[in-house]
Amino acid sequence: MSDSKSTMKLVEYLDREGNLSRKGIDKLTGYVGEARQLVDRMKCEEMISFATSAVRDAANGEAVLDHVERETGIRLEILSGEDEARLTFLAVRRWYGWSAGRIINLDIGGGSLELTSGEDEDPEAAYSLLLGAGRLTHEWFDTDPPDRKKIALLRDYIDAELVAPAKHLRALGEADLAVATSKTFRTLARLTGAAPSSAGPRVRRTLTAPGLRQLIAFISRMTAADRAELEGVSANRSHQIVAGALVAEASMRSLGLEQVEICPWALREGIILRRLDGDLDGKG
Structure with missing residues (x-):
């Protein structure tokens, strides 16, 4: 391996x-x-x-x-944005199983944000929005640390982009389990006290809305170099973690989520699982 x-x-x-x-x-x-x-x-x-x-x-x-x-x-x-969202949801469903009930999943990549909700392996709704941590950092921030006015404007922009998707997802029904995937969410959880990766994938990790709000107030005033010194933040991602945190906070708020579980499986595992399913069905 x-x-x-x-x-x-x-x-x-x-x-x-x-x-x-x-x-x-x-x-x-x-x-x-x-x-x-x-x-x-x-x-x-x-x-x-x-x-x-x-x-x-x-x-x-x-x-x-x-x-x-x-x-x-x-x-x-x-991969289309919708396919990316659906494959990530498949991985989350397989990780938590059928007993988890309705799952809502949030995934922040470099270029896009994926939101899904469903009770089966295929979500009832899947959204892909151009709200990735790297994309927003590239398009909105030109100072280090980011300008406070730019942060406020970006917050408003993210909120506006989430209105319609969040309304639809909430209309589908309250989630039995709220989940988040991706390196961005894992990093944010680590910065708010979750176990390190060395503890293994089966350790329960969560990210709370209050903890995330406190974290944003802290890291948004730091330079990328200073953020890279924080435990759990890699140097190549330290510059985009503020934008990622803003997207995470806005997404959770728009969906009424006070806490999300961090799932170790995401898109890569979803693609592998779908390929294996094809083999088992005689389609591979």
Whole structure:
């Protein structure tokens, strides 16, 4: 078994016209090439390759996919925002099981926010909004620490974007279990007192609305370098954790959630589970 990760932060390479820059394309191509080499070395029978918000929403997305394929031989599959949300929900459902009842799930990525609610493995409603932590940091913050007026304006913007999705999700019924996935939520939970990753995936971790509000007041006045010194905050994510915290707080507030459980499974596991389901059904 092997685990290898590389932080892309591709939304930071989008220009004003929405195109992924040459530097961003080269970074993505290099990573896909490295992944291909790892797959070959480990003699894997199959490589599942996909891209999400940054490439999906880039104006030159198709050209990016063509370039990566020419250079690496790998054609990345673009997941729609809804598919991304639904696959993440599948992973959450499998982790908690049927006894969890109605689940509502929140997932903050670099480029988008996914919201889902349902009682089955496939959610009744799935939303993908352009409210990712990296995207909002790139588009809204130009000082370090962020300007207080910009933070207030961003709060208002996030609230406005959440009105319609939150209204629909709440109309489906109260959740028996409120869940959050993604590195952003895990980091926020850690900063508010949750167990570290070294404690293992089965340790219960939660994030509360009061704790999150206190955390925002604290980290929004710090520089990215100072935030990177906090336990649980990686240097490559410290600059975007404020925007991520604002999205998390607004999402929980709009949905009336005072607490969310942190699920260790998310999109990656959802994709694997769906692929395994296909094999079991004779579709693989």
